[in-house]
Structures are given as structure tokens and as C-alpha cells.
Amino acid sequence: MNQIIKNCSIGKNTKIWDFVNLYDCEIGDECIIGTFVEIQKNVSIGDKVKISSHSFICEGVTLEDNVFIGHHVVFVNDKYPRSTNVKGELKQDGDWKLQKTIVKKNASIGSNATILGGMIIGENSLIGAGSVVTKNVAKNVVVAGNPAKIIKKLP
Amino acid sequence: MNQIIKNCSIGKNTKIWDFVNLYDCEIGDECIIGTFVEIQKNVSIGDKVKISSHSFICEGVTLEDNVFIGHHVVFVNDKYPRSTNVKGELKQDGDWKLQKTIVKKNASIGSNATILGGMIIGENSLIGAGSVVTKNVAKNVVVAGNPAKIIKKLP
Amino acid sequence: MNQIIKNCSIGKNTKIWDFVNLYDCEIGDECIIGTFVEIQKNVSIGDKVKISSHSFICEGVTLEDNVFIGHHVVFVNDKYPRSTNVKGELKQDGDWKLQKTIVKKNASIGSNATILGGMIIGENSLIGAGSVVTKNVAKNVVVAGNPAKIIKKLP
Numbered sequence A, B, C: 001m002n003q004i005i006k007n008c009s010i011g012k013n014t015k016i017w018d019f020v021n022l023y024d025c026e027i028g029d030e031c032i033i034g035t036f037v038e039i040q041k042n043v044s045i046g047d048k049v050k051i052s053s054h055s056f057i058c059e060g061v062t063l064e065d066n067v068f069i070g071h072h073v074v075f076v077n078d079k080y081p082r083s084t085n086v087k088g089e090l091k092q093d094g095d096w097k098l099q100k101t102i103v104k105k106n107a108s109i110g111s112n113a114t115i116l117g118g119m120i121i122g123e124n125s126l127i128g129a130g131s132v133v134t135k136n137v138a139k140n141v142v143v144a145g146n147p148a149k150i151i152k153k154l155p
Helices: none
Strands: A004-006 A020-023 A060-062 A102-103 A142-146 A151-152 B003-006 B020-023 B061-063 B101-104 B141-144 B149-153 C003-006 C020-023 C061-063 C101-103 C141-144 C151-153
Touching: none
Parallel strands: A004 A020, A060 A102, B003 B020, B061 B101, C003 C020, C061 C101
Antiparallel strands: A142 A151, B141 B149, C141 C151
16 A cells, blocks of 8 residues: 555645655645655645655644645654653653644745744745754745745745 | 656666655666655666665756765755745646756765755765755865855865 | 565564665664664664654664654765765675764654764763754753754753
């Protein structure tokens, strides 16, 4: 079986490519989901969103309408990730604090960008390829670098 | 089915591993293509090229003979990626401008490097792991960082 | 077939997700191995290690007990990677020098981090998401950036 799709709500005319792992998420209409993409539970994706190959959308991420996600994009939702809890057991759902991120409509995330947890990416903004986003991004700007900084304002 | 290979020209003695997505591309002789690799249409790959696992080779990229591509390498071909065009429809082929990139013979791209669109990577040069390449790279140099800068000249 | 697992030693209660490529490696008890993960030969992984989706663990890496590996993490083991040797033939095992890396117990590697070859990552330390680690990391510190530098000491 080429696709793992479990308990997802998927809109009309949405195209999903091979070798994906999607579970417990909502995806809107007319979206494109590339190969080797994983989308976790409690992710909400609007209409006409494109998620390119190899990207990882973690729990707690919302992508509004028309958002573009490049290739190899990685979202983060845990500020202090650990394998085990203070008792030395594998961490469970109650052992960590979820950081939610929202990408506003028409924004684009360039390939291989890393988006730390708890971010707001403003409407129509563009994150340069390879950037590491450590702070909220205003609307209508281009940011790039590690850490990402504004390099241009868009009209 | 473990491999998606559609309408590709593949040379003699080229080895392709599992979970790949290759379409409408040309691959030379004695190449090695790792797992979780995607190669898009209109990509041209010479002989004895090694592409390591998880890498993404986008439309418009040429890899000359003996090129080494590390793991998780990402090429880019669109300076202003967007999901939709000005009419609010999903972008089609005519709605964006392809930036072509060429990696000259014997060059090596380190793992997790990001290569922006429109680049020329010079013969025998080496891109350090994790670099973001934003300018052309001369021949016989080592570059590293974000953005990538020359850190050494090779004999 | 969704999983490629060849000649691996896998401990008790270890969970392995879909679309993985694991070969000739040792994995301890109670580990979690995510989707799209590749683990190469001669990798040694302790107990209660979590390796998240899309990560690549190369030959020569040791992960001690309770280590956390985020998503899209990439290890490196070759300082001067090339596709071919001086005779112009595809490189074989004897044509390059393996750099070994060890991640000490309870350490965490953030998503999309790149770990150069030959590194020692100290006990309980945390590598920030998107970092490029070019030097050994002491124990009980947080490092981030490209190249990664200490940004905090942990109690």
C-alpha cells in the first residue's frame, strides 16, 4: 500500500501523491499533498494549500487557505523535546506542552525551512528557503537566514 | 509497489533503492539513487552520480558526471513560490518562471544543503553540510554556512 | 511491502512505523522509529530512543539510552564526500574514512539539525532545531545556530 491515510477529513478535488502518512487531520478542497509527506493529528489545512514533497506538518499547526509549503519544510511543536519523562519512561501526551503555529492565508514557506513552535506567520509573507524561523513573522514581508530576519517588504 | 518510476530514461548499471518517486527525467550509467528520493521532470543526470537518501532534485536541475548529492539535499527552482496565481486559482505551469541550476562535474553537495534556484556550482567544489547556497559557487572551493561562503580553496 | 528491515537486531516493545529502510543495525528496547527513517549499517541505538519521521542515521553513529532525535535530522560521516575515487570509479568502502559520532544518554537533537561527522554530543544536551553542529557539544547545554553555539546551560 503506497498511502497511509487514517481518519482524515479530505476535501473535494484534493490530490494526494504516493508514500504519505496522514492521520487524524483535516484537509480542505483543491489541495495538493506531495510524496513523502507526514501530517499529524490535529492539523487543520484550508483550501488550495500545496504541501510539497518530504514536508512534515506536526500536531498543532494550522495552514490557512492558499498557503504554499515547499519541500522538506519542518514544523516544531515542543520547546524542550525529550524521549523520556522525569520518571525515565517514554513521554506520553500529558508529559509535554504543545506549541501551536498558524500560517496565515497566502503565505509561502520556502523549502527546507524550519519553523519553531508557537509561531504566527503573517498573511502573504514569504519564508526564504533554508531559513530557521524563531520569531513571529509580520504580514507582507520576506524573511531569510538562521535566525530568519526581514530582508524585504512586499507591496 | 516500492518504486514509482514513470517515463524515465535510466542508464546501464544504475541502482535505484526503494521508496523513490522519479518521473520524466534522464539518469546516466552507473548511478546510485537512494531511498526516499524524488526526481522531477526535465532533470538531467550524468554518469556515476550518487544521490543519497531523502534528497529532492527539482525540475530544471542538471547534474554532470561524478556529482555527489548527500542526504536531504534540496534544490529550489522558483524565486517567489505561491500556491495560487493572481486569479486565486492553483498555479499552473505558465504561472511561474523556472530557474535552472547546474552542478558541474565532480562537485559534491553536502547533506541537508539547500541550493537556491538559478545557481551554477563549479567543477570539483564541495558544499558543506547544512549550507544554504544563495550565489554561484566557483570551481575548486569549499563553501559552508547560511548564506554559504568560501572557507577553503582546493588544490 | 511498507517496511524494509534487513538483518537488524530489534529489542522488545520497539515500535517501527511505515516506509522505513533499516539495515544491519542494532536497536534497543522500547524505541520508536518514525516513518521515512533510514538507519544504515553499524549503527547502535540504546533503549527508549525516539527517532522521529524523515531522519537519517548514518553508519558510525551511536545513540545512547533515552536519546531523542527530532524530524529530518541528518548525521554526516564523511568529511570529503565524493561520488568517485581518484581512478574515476564509484567509491567503495575502502575509499573513504568513516567519522564516528556518539550522542550521549538523555540528549535531544532538534528537528532539521545537521550533525557533522566525528562529533560527541554530551549527556542531556539539547540541539536546537535547524542547527548545524560543527564541534563537540558539552553536557547539559542548549546549542543553536549555524554553526551551533551554546545559548543556555541546563541545571
